[in-house]
Amino acid sequence: MALAKYYGRLFEGVDRGIVDQLEALSSLRELAPHSYLFNQYSEARGVFVLEQGVIMIERSSAAGRRQIIAFSYPGDFVGLSHNDYFEYSVESLTHATIREFPRREFLALSDRSPQLKSNMSAIGGSVFSHALDQLFALGQKKAHERVCFLLQEIRDRHVGPSDRTVQLLMTRQDIADYLGLTMETVSRAFMKLKKEGTIAIENNHTIHILNADYVEEMACAK
Amino acid sequence: MALAKYYGRLFEGVDRGIVDQLEALSSLRELAPHSYLFNQYSEARGVFVLEQGVIMIERSSAAGRRQIIAFSYPGDFVGLSHNDYFEYSVESLTHATIREFPRREFLALSDRSPQLKSNMSAIGGSVFSHALDQLFALGQKKAHERVCFLLQEIRDRHVGPSDRTVQLLMTRQDIADYLGLTMETVSRAFMKLKKEGTIAIENNHTIHILNADYVEEMACAK
C-alpha cells in the first residue's frame, strides 16, 4: 500500500481495519505552489496528511506581517485543531499533494483506536515542542544563530541528499518570516557563516555544512 | 468542595466519582518564591493544578539565557507532557500552592472519562494557541508592542481589581525574559507608553490602562 510510506507515524501500529476505513473516507488534493490549503479562523472541517511537496504553517496580521510557524514535509500530519477553527493558515511552497480526511469522521474513528489517539497526541507533543524551540530562538538568539537553528532543524529531518547538505526549498523571505528577521539580514547571516567557513553556498537553495559542530552549537536551544 | 473553584476548567462537567478518586490520589505542595516545581528534561511523574500563587513556565540555556513561555495563574493545569519528560521548567514567582496528581494514575483515570480527556485537549489547544501568539509577538513586534501584548494578555485573564488595572506580579527582568528583550528596554517601553498617555504607572507592579483601544491594537497578533 503506497499510503503507508507517508502516513508512517500517524498510523503506526494502528489497526488495519481503521486505517482502511479512513483511507476510504479520504480524498486527495493537489495544491499549486503558493496557494492556500486553508486559512486562519476558517472552520476546521478536515485534517490532513502531506504526501508530496513542502508547505508552510503561518500567521499573518492585518498589517501584512507574516510569521511562519513551521515548514512541513511529506509524512507530516497537519490541521488538527483542538477547537472548531484553525489557528493558522497553510500555504504551499512547492506543488503539493495532500490527503484530506473529514474531521468529524476522523475523530469518531480515532475514538475507536487508542493507538491512533496516542499517535496524534505524540505528534501534538512534538509540534508543541517545536514551537517552544522556535520561541527560544526568536526570543534569545541573534540572526546568524537563528539561521543555524533553521539549518540544524532541516538537517535533523535529513531532507537532502547527504547529511552535510541542506536543501532550502524556501526563499530568503520565507526564512526571514520564519526567523523573525528581514530578507537582507538573513542574506547577510548566510554570508557571514560562509566567510567564517561554517557553510558553503552551492546555490541559493543548496547549502553545505562545513563545521557541523559549530552549527549545532549555535542552533542549540538547550 | 473547596477544590472546585480552582479546578474549574479541567474538571468541568467531569463525573463526580472520577474527580473524587483523583482528589484522593492527589497531594498538596507548597512552593517558596523562586523555587522550582520541576526541571526541564526531568522525568514527568506528575501533573499539576496551580491553586494559589503565580508560576512561570520557562526554558533556560547553558549560556544562561532564559525564555519564559508563560505565566500561570490559579486554576491553571500545568505539566501535562505528551512524552515522559518535561519540555520546560516551572518556577514559582510568588509563594505557590500546587496540587499534584501522579501522572500514571491520572492518565489511567482520564481514559475512563471522555469529558476529562476533552477538557485536557481543550487546555492543550489553548496552550498551543498562546504559544503561537507569543511566537508572532517575538518574531514581528517592536518592544512597546510586545509590552502591550503582555498587558492585554493579563487584562484578558482579568487578574486584578478592575479591568483597567493590571497587576504585574513579575519583575521587569521576568517580563524581559518573556518578551525576548532586556530589562532596560522593557523599562523604557513602559516609560514611552506612559509619556504617550497610554498607561499610568501607579507603582512598579500596578499599571492603569488609559487608552485601552491603543493597547489592544498594539497587542493584536491577528
Add this chain to the structure above:
DNA sequence: CGCCGTATTGAAACACCTCAATGCAGGTGG
C-alpha cells in the same frame, strides 16, 4: 539575448543592547 523575480551589497537610520550611574522602596539593625 533580455527580462523578471530573487538575492546580495551598501549606506544610513533606527531599535535594542550593554555597561554604568543613579533613584527608589522595603527591610534590618543600630
Add this chain to the structure above:
DNA sequence: CCACCTGCATTGAGGTGTTTCAATACGGCG
C-alpha cells in the same frame, strides 16, 4: 526613628545588530 543596606527599576551614553531603502548582481526562462 533614622541610617543603612539591598534588590529592583530607571536613566544616560555609547556601541552593536537589525532594518530600511536603494542599487546592483545573479539565474532561470521566454
